[in-house]
Amino acid sequence: MKDFVRLMVLFAPYRKWMLAGIALSVLVVLANVTLLAVSGWFIAAMALTGLGIQTINYFTPAAAIRGLAVLRTVARYLERLVTHEATFRLLSELRVWFYERLEPLAPAGLEAERHGDLLSHLRADIDSLDNLYLRIVAPATAAFIAGILLTGGLAVFSAKIAFITALALVFTGLLTPLLVTWLGQTVGKRTVALRGEMQVQVADTIRGLGELAIAGAVARRRAQIIGFSLVLGRAQRRTAWTTACFEAFSALVGQATVWLAIVAGITAVSAGTLSGPELTMLVFWVMASFEAVSMLPGAFYAYGETAAAARRLFEIADRHPPVAQSLPGDGNMPSSFDIHFSNVTMGYSEAVPAVLKEFSLKLAQGHTIGITGANGAGKTTLLNLLQRFREPDEGTICIGGIPIGEIGDDNLRKLIAVVAQKTHLFNATIRDNLLIASPDADDTALLDAMETAGLADEVRGFSRGLDTMIGELGTRLSGGQARRLAIARALLRDAPILLLDEPTEGLDATSERKVLAAFTRAKADRTTIIVSHRTLALEYCDQVVLLS
Numbered sequence: 298m299k300d301f302v303r304l305m306v307l308f309a310p311y312r313k314w315m316l317a318g319i320a321l322s323v324l325v326v327l328a329n330v331t332l333l334a335v336s337g338w339f340i341a342a343m344a345l346t347g348l349g350i351q352t353i354n355y356f357t358p359a360a361a362i363r364g365l366a367v368l369r370t371v372a373r374y375l376e377r378l379v380t381h382e383a384t385f386r387l388l389s390e391l392r393v394w395f396y397e398r399l400e401p402l403a404p405a406g407l408e409a410e411r412h413g414d415l416l417s418h419l420r421a422d423i424d425s426l427d428n429l430y431l432r433i434v435a436p437a438t439a440a441f442i443a444g445i446l447l448t449g450g451l452a453v454f455s456a457k458i459a460f461i462t463a464l465a466l467v468f469t470g471l472l473t474p475l476l477v478t479w480l481g482q483t484v485g486k487r488t489v490a491l492r493g494e495m496q497v498q499v500a501d502t503i504r505g506l507g508e509l510a511i512a513g514a515v516a517r518r519r520a521q522i523i524g525f526s527l528v529l530g531r532a533q534r535r536t537a538w539t540t541a542c543f544e545a546f547s548a549l550v551g552q553a554t555v556w557l558a559i560v561a562g563i564t565a566v567s568a569g570t571l572s573g574p575e576l577t578m579l580v581f582w583v584m585a586s587f588e589a590v591s592m593l594p595g596a597f598y599a600y601g602e603t604a605a606a607a608r609r610l611f612e613i614a615d616r617h618p619p620v621a622q623s624l625p626g627d628g629n630m631p632s633s634f635d636i637h638f639s640n641v642t643m644g645y646s647e648a649v650p651a652v653l654k655e656f657s658l659k660l661a662q663g664h665t666i667g668i669t670g671a672n673g674a675g676k677t678t679l680l681n682l683l684q685r686f687r688e689p690d691e692g693t694i695c696i697g698g699i700p701i702g703e704i705g706d707d708n709l710r711k712l713i714a715v716v717a718q719k720t721h722l723f724n725a726t727i728r729d730n731l732l733i734a735s736p737d738a739d740d741t742a743l744l745d746a747m748e749t750a751g752l753a754d755e756v757r758g759f760s761r762g763l764d765t766m767i768g769e770l771g772t773r774l775s776g777g778q779a780r781r782l783a784i785a786r787a788l789l790r791d792a793p794i795l796l797l798d799e800p801t802e803g804l805d806a807t808s809e810r811k812v813l814a815a816f817t818r819a820k821a822d823r824t825t826i827i828v829s830h831r832t833l834a835l836e837y838c839d840q841v842v843l844l845s
């Protein structure tokens with residue numbers, strides 16, 4: 298319930314849409330019940346008139362029936378329109394809200410998260426929450442209001458029939474759904490978890506299909522996914538089966554109530570407290586009243602799945618970012634770009650020894666520093682700390698004498714260009730991948746950067762040039778081309794600090810020389826850190842630090 302209350306607070310800006318949807322739902326039910334009740338009364342009254350037992354003015358009821366039929370149709374149409382509009386607005390609000398919470402967690406706070414899982418949170422879980430309004434809140438509220446109005450109206454004619462109907466509505470609309478909800482919670486949680494797991498497995502499999510094929514593991518993987526799908530199918534079948542049983546039972550209760558209403562009505566007609574046409578009217582009234590609660594068993598059954606989806610979302614959204622975020626525009630921009638690590642200690646967890654212990658280093662502005670050392674020595678960690686992806690446990694890191702925490706995230710991003718060890722290339726054109734670094738750059742600037750990175754000639758040779766699509770993670774480029782594209786992107790940033798993590802990995806000696814010369818030549822006052830194991834790369838540095 299706490300999660301639902303939080304969601305409703307999030308949805309507060311759309312309360313007018315939500316209320317309008319509920320009001321229209323009530324109107325649809327009332328129009329429908331009134332239409333049937335008036336029709337029942339009219340047919341019976343006309344029959345008695347035909348027998349010469351009574352006379353009636355049939356113009357008014359005939360007009361009312363036509364009016365109600367139109368009202369019912371129009372209200373139903375508007376109700377669908379408004380409730381769906383409200384739902385889509387709520388979902389888009391929720392997607393943005395969730396994304397805003399997700400972004401500050403990246404990259405360190407989402408390392409443990411699998412990509413498929415995040416995708417599932419963003420898509421399936423948020424989509425599951427459309428149940429909350431459309432299938433839970435709107436029908437439940439409308440049923441409550443319509444139920445009171447309908448039984449209240451019945452009581453005007455027969456307290457006994459009103460009482461029987463109220464009991465049956467509470468039974469089918471409240472008790473049954475509560476039981477269904479209780480039963481559905483475990484299966485719902487399981488369905489959501491299984492669906493997430495399926496998504497992860499499928500996304501992972503598609504991404505690693507090449508490796509799986511080489512290892513001869515495709516059939517095994519396929520069997521695993523089919524296994525998941527069967528378990529998921531069983532869980533969904535159970536959900537459908539339970540819902541169907543309860544819906545059938547509710548229908549039975551509805552029919553039994555109509556029968557009881559007829560029995561009670563006949564007694565009232567015999568006693569002269571109810572007329573024949575009124576009895577027919579009440580029977581139709583009772584029968585149609587169940588429409589008000591007909592959505593509830595299925596709706597409440599969605600509660601389990603919706604609650605589980607909400608829980609999974611909030612579990613991520615409530616995580617604390619590993620690094621305190623600064624406000625946009627908040628911070629001091631340094632005027633010089635020397636870098637000072639002072640007694641920096643940092644460990645990834647308390648269970649393992651710290652990666653860096655009391656590490657101190659001064660880098661003068663305009664110098665190029667090489668950092669080398671064994672695998673796992675902490676070189677990438679050092680660069681990540683400088684980019685403020687993580688906070689050191691102790692010590693400070695300053696740029697131009699200002700601790701990086703006080704520079705402000707937006708400023709810090711402007712100061713640093715990076716070629717990371719695992720650079721992400723987007724499934725887009727070469728141009729789009731470059732424009733990420735400098736959105737306003739023209740083609741000449743893009744080709745210049747690629748010239749420096751030694752990629753321009755190859756790109757000119759592609760039939761679509763800068764508009765060549767590079768595929769998922771740049772798979773349509775060779776390893777060396779992808780690396781040079783990342784380098785060109787970093788060069789376009791024109792930032793005063795350049796961080797290069799194994800920048801020339803995968804390049805041949807000629808390209809490597811060209812790229813390194815370009816980096817060191819490009820800007821005399823740029824402070825550059827090159828992390829590398831390669832002696833050639835280190836030759837271009839003013840100073841080399843061995844991390845052990």
Ligand SMILES: Nc1ncnc2c1ncn2[C@@H]1O[C@H](COP(=O)(O)OP(=O)(O)OP(=O)(O)O)[C@@H](O)[C@H]1O
Binds near residue numbers: 674678
């Ligand atoms: N996100 C992480 N969570 C936990 N431990 C990590 C994480 N990232 C790195 N480590 C650990 O920290 C240590 C230093 O890793 P780092 O990537 O900084 O080394 P490196 O010197 O850059 O290595 P390489 O030369 O292989 O790139 C390693 O033992 C690694 O296992």
